[in-house]
Amino acid sequence: MKYLKSKTHHYQITIDGPAGSGKSTIAKLLTRELGFLYIDSGAMYRAVTLYLTEKNLLNKSEKIIKSHLKKIKINFRKNKNGHIVILNNKDISKKIRSQIVNKSVSEVSAKKNIRQEMVKRQKKLAKDQFVVMDGRDIGTTVLPNAELKIYLTASPYIRAVRRKKDLTKLSEKISATELIKQIQKRDNIDSSRTISPLSKAHDAIVIDSTNLTISEVLKQISLLLPVK
Numbered sequence: 001m002k003y004l005k006s007k008t009h010h011y012q013i014t015i016d017g018p019a020g021s022g023k024s025t026i027a028k029l030l031t032r033e034l035g036f037l038y039i040d041s042g043a044m045y046r047a048v049t050l051y052l053t054e055k056n057l058l059n060k061s062e063k064i065i066k067s068h069l070k071k072i073k074i075n076f077r078k079n080k081n082g083h084i085v086i087l088n089n090k091d092i093s094k095k096i097r098s099q100i101v102n103k104s105v106s107e108v109s110a111k112k113n114i115r116q117e118m119v120k121r122q123k124k125l126a127k128d129q130f131v132v133m134d135g136r137d138i139g140t141t142v143l144p145n146a147e148l149k150i151y152l153t154a155s156p157y158i159r160a161v162r163r164k165k166d167l168t169k170l171s172e173k174i175s176a177t178e179l180i181k182q183i184q185k186r187d188n189i190d191s192s193r194t195i196s197p198l199s200k201a202h203d204a205i206v207i208d209s210t211n212l213t214i215s216e217v218l219k220q221i222s223l224l225l226p227v228k
Contacts, residue, residue, distance in 0.1 A: 011036075011226075012131050012145075014138040017152035018187050018198060020159030022209050023134035026152065026217055028082050031132045033218075034225075038083060039125050040076065041135035041142065042105075044118050046096035047074045047087045049108040053100060058108070066113040074121070099172050102163075106186045109136070110193035119196065136190055139201035148224055149204035152217070156180050156187075158210050 013030065015023045024040060031038035051072050052058050057065060075086040084093045095101070108114060122142045126133060133142065139149035154162075160179035167174060190198035200206065205224060209217050 010128055010130050011147050012126065012129075012133070012143050013148045013150070014143050014146045014201075014204075015132065015134040015150045015152055016136055016139050016198070016200065016204065017134075017150075018136075018154075018159065018190065019183055020163045021152045021154045022162065022214070022217065023152050025214060026150075026221070027132045027134040029214070029218060030221065032082070034130070034132070036130040036132050037126075038076075039122060039131060039133040040083070040085070041118070041122050041133055041138060043076075043085045043096060044074050044121065045109045045114070046101050046105050047085060047092060048072055048114055048118070049101050049105045050092055050096050051087060052108060053104065058104060062111055062113050065111065069113065069117050094170060097166055097170060099167065099174065102182065106189040110189060110195065112195050115195040136198040137196035139204050140199055141196045144201070148221075149201045150221060150224075151200040151204040151206045153206065153208050154210045156183050159183050 013036070015027050015030075017023050024042065027038055027040070030036070048069075051068070052065065055068070057068060071088075073086075073088050076083050077086055084091050085096060086092070119137075119142055122133065122135075122138075125131075126143060131143075135142070139146060139151070157176070157180060160176045160183055163179050163183070164174065164176055187198070207217060207220055212220075
């Protein structure tokens with residue numbers, strides 16, 4: 001799956017969809033196959049959520065939160081497993097997948113000042129790059145002119161099972177039933193927020209991964225790519 005790179009044109013791929021649909025997994029593998037830059041927009045909101053949680057700022061006013069945004073430095077670094085997320089010079093890759101962050105990330109992502117700041121940073125990171133970026137509003141707001149837009153979804157049950165596996169790796173215990181409730185609540189918040197809600201771009205290709213393996217999802221996407 002090798003994309004024929006052009007020196008004058010930067011091909012961009014967006015993968016949007018609800019929590020647990022497999023966006024990050026697919027985006028990382030695509031990045032590896034194509035040699036593109038991977039930008040995990042969800043990790044950026046999780047990093048902000050972690051920062052606000054640790055600083056006891058979650059319930060503060062948007063004005064106070066906005067004053068802290070300039071103190072939040074988020075970077076991505078490659079390593080042997082793909083990439084790690086850096087918050088103010090600390091590796092927070094595992095911390096941002098915890099239940100504490102899961103419970104608050106949608107509310108944090110819906111805050112106007114945070115949303116605007118992260119979208120601005122995401123656009124800057126993707127400028128003049130061959131990029132794969134995943135999130136909730138990438139194809140609609142961040143990269144509306146991307147050449148290929150995917151909307152990846154799956155049933156709430158399957159998404160809960162996937163999330164449970166991730167949390168088990170972090171030694172966190174939670175029932176699939178509780179996770180389904182959390183996922184449905186998060187879907188509602190993400191879809192109904194005023195600023196950049198979760199929605200399918202009009203020109204996005206929908207892929208339902210409920211009954212598909214990772215390889216099958218990648219194969220479907222590969223058929224949509226120009227190849228040499």
